[in-house]
Amino acid sequence: MINFDLTEDQIELQLRVKQFVVDKVIPFEKDPRLTSHGPTDELRVELNDLAREAGLFAPHVPTEWGGMGLDHTTLAVVFDAAGYSPLGPIALHCAAPDEANMNLLHRVATQAQKERWLKPFAAGEIRSNFCMTEPGGAGADPSGMLTKAHYDGDDFIVSGVKWLITGAKGSSFTIIFCDVQADGDKPGGPTMLISDMDQPGIKISRELDTIDNSFTGGHAEVTFENLRIPPENVLGEVGEGFRYVQVRLAPARLTHCMRWLGAARRVHEIACDYARNRHAFGKPIGEHEGIGFMLADNEIDIQxxxxMIWWTAAALDKGEKGRHESSVTKTAVSEAVFRVADRCVQILGGSGITQDTVVEWVFREARAFRIYDGPSEVHRWAIAKRILRNG
Structure with a gap:
């Protein structure tokens, strides 16, 4: 049986992170450097410095690379507290896509690759992006990949288009998921390649205007045109890309849930406060069943x-793969968080659709959460396949 009681150390860390977010991070939510394409790097660096001063920087990064080296269960507590503000994960350097890319590099990269990219990356000196999704190609179904790479001697020449690439603008390097064309005795197949973003052959074609704006650098379309990548920049092995995708995505789906649960708690608290103090038809609106039931449903979804998050985190800490569990949890939590945010907008009425509170912002972010890292419908399809296969 899994014990969901927090240790004294976890409780202390939870309180420290929550207080840090309330005191130091929330005041930046109206900062002009928070743009329609996310916080600027200047704002990110300032928030990172505050987290360092508080001893809360990079909780997920192994201690050998300067992080706190926390296990998944403790990360669930910390990321939840960080998510109390959409800027909290940015401050702690544990936001997407960087958090998942750091995990991937730590688990798959060579020592030389770690020294070149992971070391400055973990320290917050640079940012990254992950190029997998394509317009009309790879996305929820990565087997539809259109971006190709062919051999030129020992080098790889990459051509294709990726889009909805989070953090592309201003990032220092990218991890490219592409289909390498076999050549004689040289292997092919789905492969991950690393490249610095300043290389000839990489162009940010356009910045995308999206519903969300909590990720540094926003989202962009990236074009590769005869990009040359040397063999030492292969991440893992040629042809093993699908395996590494799961190394990255299984825990990343879970950490998304951790962060956005914290945001759901925040908007629920705002809605509760509003329901206590706003009067209509002779009493606080929270005492009307229409509002009271929404608050109750929020509490159910949050708990x-x-x-589910703690259960899946515990499974990962026990060494279980967690792919199926993270898919179930991502689907359930993304839908629940959106329901909470949607109810909070409704409870606040006109105020809920303004930027007077963070509720409108979290509502937009939660809507996008139901799509990225696999839309709910694709996860349900995969879950159903597993159910039928296993009887």
Whole structure:
């Protein structure tokens, strides 16, 4: 049986992170450097410095690379507290896509690759992006990949287009998921390649205007035109890309849930406060069943989400793969968080659709959460396949 009681150290860390976010991070939510394409790097660096001063920087990064080296269960507590503000994960350097890319590099990269990219990356000196999704190609189904690479001697020449690439603008390097064309005795197949973003052959074609704006650098379309990548920049092995995608995505789906659960708690608290103090038809609106039931449903969704996250985190800490569990949890929590945010908008009425509170912002972010790292419908399809296969 899994014990969901927090240790004294976890409780202390949870309180430290929550207080840090409330005191130091929330005041930046109206900062002009928070743009329609996310926080600028100047704002990110300033928030990173505050987290360093508080001893809360990079909780997920192994201690050998300067992080706190926390396990998944403790990360669930910390990321939840960080997510109390959409800027909290930015401050702690544990936001997407960087958090997942750091995990991937730590688990798959060579020592030389770690020294070149992971070391400054973990320190917050540079940012990254992950190029997998394509317009009309790879996305929820990565087997539809259109970006190709062919051999030129021992080098790889990459051509294709990726889009909805989070953090592309201003990032220092990219991890490219592409289909390498076999050549004689040289292997082919789905492969991950690393490249610095300043290389000839990489162009940010356009910045995308999207519903969300909590990720540094926003989202962009990236074009590769005869990009040359040397063999030492292969991440892992040629042809093993699908395996590494799961190394990255299984824990990343879970950490998304952790962060956005914290945001759900925040907007629920705002809605509760509003329901206590706003009067209509002779009493606080929270005492009307229409509002009171929405608050109750929020509480149910939040508590169920927390239990699912902790259960999946515990499975990962026990060494279980967690791919199926993270898919179930990502689907359930993303839908629950959106329901919470949607109800909070409704409870606040006109105020809920303004930027007077963070509710409108979290609502937009939660809507996008139901799509990225696999839309809910694709996860349900995969879950159903597993159910039928296993009887």
């Amino acid at each position: 169920q989400s927390q239990l």
